[in-house]
Amino acid sequence: GVTELGSNETHYSDDYDPSVLETFVNKHPQNDYLVTFDGYEFTSLCPKTGQPDFANVFISYIPTEKMVESKSLKLYLFSFRNHGDFHEDCMNIILDDLYKLMNPKYIEVLGLFTPRGGISIYPFVNRVNPAFETEELSNLAFQRKLHFLGNVQSYGRAIR
Template structure:
């Protein structure tokens, strides 16, 4: 079968719309998914999101980051426009960097029930310190559960050269 049927795309409502409402406060209900046509294959889907913005919960000042999301889908894939709008919804959300990364991961787990997922936030420095939280998950009872543990244990053993981004 080539392409996707209307039935397969029934849950995708944002893609192709010219006028989209932006949510300026955290809204996980924006996320949409569609069926994975290759659930028997293990493969990574990676999103690089270099324009993430949230607010410091203490000062209200903006925090900027590149968010990396990589996952091995099971039955569902996240629709990228809905992901973009979802990440935008953090714009006025006040939370610490570590919280944002874990919230994003948990919302995607709830939506997709992926075999494996990792979310890595690389935040720009504030006060001379950059914070790069990382969270991951492997589906229980699968080899991905073990892979998540191993990945976390060895995560960032060879960090990149920091040049103030």
């Protein structure tokens, strides 16, 4: 009986692969809709040492016409598993790929990495889409930086 359950043919990429990302149509474009993904099983490789790195990655955005499908996002994040890049670069790459995919009004990516040698690194990147830029969205992007800084003393425990 059990083997039937295993007939899951999802393909897990061997390396970083943005082509696995898929979208679906936003049915509520009239709203300033926010969606957040809490990806707490992110892992990549250090490009210098080959050592695995681990992070809790948070992705938030305001959609326009397209939204990222969550299972494809899972596969995309998993594709970093055997990929070597610095913490900061991984977060920028994720932001870039999702920005290209969805053309969102606003997007941000935050990575809370577990410590190495008594120090943890937490990169935060965000971007306002120039095609939709308003004073409000610019302010939102600015305020989000503030919020990130305002919470740094709580991240250490959050990623334990």
